[in-house]
Amino acid sequence: MISIQDVIDEITKPVKKIVNTVDGLLYGEVNESITGIIVTFVASQYVLKKSTELDANLIITHEGIFYSHHAHNPLQDYKSFIEKQRFIKDSNIAIYRLHDYIHHYQPDIIMLGLLKSLELDKNNTKHFDTSAIVTVPTTTVGQMANQIKQKLEIPYVRIIGDIEMTCSKIGFLVGYRGGSNLAIPLFENEGVELIIAGEGPEWETPEYVRDANEQGRNKALILIGHAASEEPGMEYLVELLKEKFNRLPVHFVKEKPIINVF
Template identity: 45%
Template sequence: MGVTIQEVIDRLKDSGPDTVDGVDGLLFGDPDAPVSGIVTAFSATHRVLRRSIALNANLVISHEGIFYSHRHEQTVPEADSVRRDKERLIEEAGLAVYRCHDFVHRCRPDLITRGLIRALGWESYLVKESPEAGILHLPKTTLNRLVQRVKERLDLPYLRVAGDLSAECSRVGILVGYRGGGRTAIPLYEGEGVDAVIAGEGPEWEAPQYVKDAAFQGKGRAYIALGHAESEEPGMKYLAEVLGRSFPCLAVHFVPETPVFRVV
């Protein structure tokens, strides 16, 4: 008999810290069913689910919630038609969907943060890791050149930036997902001496506004907003590599998505 869905889940649970009381868990599917293939994704969008079916992968590992909320509710009275159509696709295709959020963030190093740093090609510049942030010491550059490097490496059509594009940058903080708020980002500037923070997202009136004031005061600080998915997708690609090494008999695919927003 081949590898079961539960065996893949156990691999994720056994190799990392305890995730009790978190959001990780099997949302759909039979844990005893054999795995025909695995797809990892930032979110199991309708497109990702269709792609999984085409790849003959019956186990989809989604970092974020699949029904537009952090916590998964099994039954929703009068569920929206978008959710109903998505549920129908999952059930008719016999897909198993596993939420893998807490595990990858609680690993040391955080697999999502490390995945982004790997995608940027900056592993050799990593000087410090905390549970929430990675600190890099890069060759001196300008904010503008740093932004262009990030866009090129992550293949992003645009970035949102606060700060003087001509300012020099060397020490950089990395914050993935929703860690880009003031509580996590602002202390990095003076506490860690960073010139710029590269973050997924956070309230716009917190760290970006802080950087705007800092720039007005003549302090060369910057904030680069990647977007939540754009900051965490590389980590789920990294997870696919990890699972591929753990289960060499299985086809493991990472399926990216297009950006949620467009500039018009």
């Protein structure tokens, strides 16, 4: 028998104990036997339904399931919250949130998964705690954007700066790390020409890029979306789990892009 605790121990053991964390078992009991595992970016209603179809009673989700980063949620009396919680309990689904621990792997598994998906993990790469810098053969911002769309199978990206600008030193910031406090030091101190990020406040890094270009210092930013930047890392986790728990069905369930292009 493989229990939920066995899986928790395996996915958290590469990292020292984190005291203040959003990670933890949100539903279920640690001694429950596992029939199958679903790994996902977020345990959406669609993912919950897939877990019952696949007979997978443990979901490992990267993001919070009730529309908030933190467990305390003032929206718990609203219909979507109530219905989703009812479905979870009626279906006897166990859900483990894996956010902080996986970001603290060395290197960050979420970052490594993105670089692997873009086939950039073999390039000259410098990993930091919250970012990575990759040196590639000289390309343009537009060519890199097309590569991202193709490899990640996403319909669009958002570009700030000149699409024809050439670059070879690229910074990566997954998830919500695209704000100025993390992005601008990569531009200024590390000399990156292009940053590829999940998302961040539009009035921060995009405005820096606009001013830098107006001042004659060519910089560019590609925003690919929070989920698009972090899903590859969770998918990479599936490979690691299959190696350790080869008797268990382990599935990666990906949602459709959440924003439509109009």
